[in-house]
Amino acid sequence: MKTILAAYSGVLKGTGSSILSALQELPVAFWPCTSKMEKHLQVISVLQWVISFLAMGAACTVLLIYMFCTDCWIIAAMYTAWLIVDWNTPKQGGRRSSWVRNWTVWTYFRDYFPVRLIKTHNLLPSRNYIFGYHPHGIFCFGAFCNFGTEATGFSKKFPGIKPSLATLAGNFRLPVLRDYLMSGGICPVNKNSIDYLLSRSGTGNAVVIVVGGAAESLQCAPGKNSVTLKNRKGFVRLALQKGSDLVPVYSFGENDAYKQVIFEEGTVWRAIQKRLQKLLGFAPCLFHGCGLFFGNSWGIVPYGKPITTIVGEPITVPKIEDPSEEMVDLYHSMYVKSLLCLFDKYKTRFGLKESDVLCIQ
Secondary structure: OHHHHHHHHHHHHOOHHHHHHHHHOOOHHHOOOHHHHHHHHHHHHHHHHHHHHHHHHHHHHHHHHHHOOOOOHHHHHHHHHHHHHOOOHHHHOOOOOHHHHOOOHHHHHHHHOOEEEEEOOOOOOOOOEEEEEEOOOOOOHHHHHHHOOOOOOHHHHOOOOEEEEEEOHHHHHOOOHHHHHHHOOOEEOOHHHHHHHHHOOOOOEEEEEEOOHHHHHOOOOOOOOEEOOOOOOHHHHHHHHHOOEEEEEEEEOHHHOOEEOOOOOOOHHHHHHHHHHHHHOOOOOOEEEEOOOOOOOEEOEOOOOOEEEEEOOOEOOOOOOOOOHHHHHHHHHHHHHHHHHHHHHHHHHHOOOOOOOOEEO
């Protein structure tokens, strides 16, 4: 209390040096806790992404329809007209923004878990690449932070390489959300979009495909090391057709962000999940994280578990416009072997045991 009065006395005397010296003598507890403030900002940055991904598209669609019934209908009409004109942009390389990718909010997003990106080999800007990302997790936090932003320094670690994270094409039919995703360099995971990036956009492009997709998200759980890959060969065929090198990518800790209720095969609930997956294109998972205000409560805030993404060694792929099944199987087996080697090499460094194995489903 005496030090506070001393500071006040300095103000009354009007001497700047007295004010500064008195303030410097104040106890640390008098000031707001910086670490707590940073933690709150980290939670908010992650939460805004989760809510945006879950609700922005639907909310903006409803808002757009509502605006047609108000005096603001002209704004809604102008946006709709622009939306029609701009409809094919996501399929033609999108509209990425370096400014958005470098937002400070993404550094808070990164530090919440935290997310790290580890480079194992150089990538040549004279080649194009298809990154196979594993595992899917619930929200692909590692994939988004590493390849949809510059928070982990992708462009500095891989100079001359431009990453494009591929996600559900349906997201690009929703107003505002489509623009938000495109600003981060995110593209639809369909043939037209990927074909454009790998054949009509020069070299130095890296399309990031979450190979396991919705099916894999239904199986993710903390401590579970399994990927859906055994019958996923479309990305290998595409790599052969475009002559793009394959790069295995594994994120340790991706499955630890949420806890999920996993229904057994053959149950009614699992059948409903699979049916909705076919209709909607994504899997409706029953998951939970921690609460916003109390860490031991349930909520949609992910658990702050480290996510470390390892970018493996590229597999050189020849260009074959019409590859045979034998050729596809050959490069698929090479990819699987490379992914397993990557997992085994780094697993003990990131909390796993030597006896832990990666299950290929």
